[in-house]
Structure formats: C-alpha cells, structure tokens
Amino acid sequence: MSNHDQNAHRPVKRNEMSRRQFLSYTLGGATAFMAAGVALPMVRFAVDPILKKKSGSTLIKVVEESKVTNEPQEFKFKIHQIDGWYVSDPEQTAWIRKDEQGKYYALSPVCKHLGCTIGWNTEKNNEYVCPCHGAHYTIEGKALSVAPKPLDEYELEVKEGWIYLGPIKENTRV
Known part of the structure; x- marks a missing residue:
C-alpha cells in the first residue's frame, strides 16, 4: 500500500x-x-x-478715533486668546497715529533687533528708540540703525468712530 x-x-x-x-x-x-x-x-x-477650525481674524476695539493725533500715542488693549486648553487675556500695546493724509496706522512696539520694547521720542529726536541696544526707527517704523527690519504693523479698521486692531502683519508703509 x-x-x-x-x-x-x-x-x-x-x-x-x-x-x-x-x-x-x-x-x-x-x-x-x-x-x-x-x-x-x-x-x-x-x-x-x-x-478645531481657526476663527478668522478678530478685531479688538482699542480707542476712539477722535483721541488719535498726528503724534504717535501708546495704547494698551487686551486680546482674548485660546492656546490649546489655556485661555488667557494678555495685554498688548500699539503705537497709533494719524498720518498727513488722515489715514490711521498702528505699529507694534517690539523691536526687530532682539525684541525689546521701543518708546517714542525718548531722545527728543522724533524717532522710535529701543532702550536695549539703541535701534532707531522713523515715525512710520522704518529701521534707521541696528535693527534689520522695520517695525511690524497691526491690521487696522475704523468703524463707527472707533479704531479696531487685528493681528500683526509686516509693515506696509516703508
């Protein structure tokens, strides 16, 4: 078998x-x-x-239009932000002015050299000056010395007599 x-x-x-x-x-x-x-x-x-979908740019009511002059003024405002699970309302600062044509613009106070906070006309020279490393900027934020770039600008909108500011963008004036 x-x-x-x-x-x-x-x-x-x-x-x-x-x-x-x-x-x-x-x-x-x-x-x-x-x-x-x-x-x-x-x-x-x-x-x-x-x-989560990111919401569009939100504008924050900062100051009445009538209070803004041709001389840059510092205005503080709070932004409500959610970062993951952390909710905060940090205080922001903007230098707002009305130019010779009557248009408003707002500059960020953060120096483009190393991130210090700039001040207006502290040396009586009608310029923004960084106290940390001596960067100088024109009234429209153009870098004159030390800093490699101009000051950033805030998105700005005027509605019903109020100035609203949005996210920071690159300077469009210089």
Whole structure:
C-alpha cells in the first residue's frame, strides 16, 4: 500500500481550539477593548485643539478715533486668546497715529533687533528708540540703525468712530 492510500483511509483530523486558547483569545480581546475605551478619550483630548477650525481674524476695539493725533500715542488693549486648553487675556500695546493724509496706522512696539520694547521720542529726536541696544526707527517704523527690519504693523479698521486692531502683519508703509 502506498503512502497516499494510507492517508486516504485515515479520518480527517480537525484543528480545534482548546479551552486554554479560547480563554486566551477572549481575555485578550476583552482587555484590548477596555484599553481602547480608555485610550480613545485621551487621544481625542490631545488632538481636539489641533482639529478645531481657526476663527478668522478678530478685531479688538482699542480707542476712539477722535483721541488719535498726528503724534504717535501708546495704547494698551487686551486680546482674548485660546492656546490649546489655556485661555488667557494678555495685554498688548500699539503705537497709533494719524498720518498727513488722515489715514490711521498702528505699529507694534517690539523691536526687530532682539525684541525689546521701543518708546517714542525718548531722545527728543522724533524717532522710535529701543532702550536695549539703541535701534532707531522713523515715525512710520522704518529701521534707521541696528535693527534689520522695520517695525511690524497691526491690521487696522475704523468703524463707527472707533479704531479696531487685528493681528500683526509686516509693515506696509516703508
């Protein structure tokens, strides 16, 4: 009798799962299900702020139009911001003025050299001056010395007699 004939007469052995394998699979599946139930809320908590749509640029009411002059004036305002889960209202500063054509503009007080806060006309020279490293800027924010770039500008809008400021942008005046 050949080897093929011997295998043909044997009963087919079924590959059955033992009790131990069944319990291992069941316990492993239940553990994985419970672990996923715990992990998914944590993943969502971590990723949710990234997936939120960013709102358009919001403008903040800063000062009445009538209070702004041709001489730069410092105005402080607060911005409501949400950074992930941290909510804050930091105080911002802007130098706002009306130019010779009657147009308003607002400059950031942050020096473009190393980030110090500039002041207007502190040396009686009608320039913005950085007290840290001596950077000088014109009335429109053009860098005269030390700083590599002009002062940044705020988006500005005038509505119903009030000046509203938005995000900082590159200086469009110089």
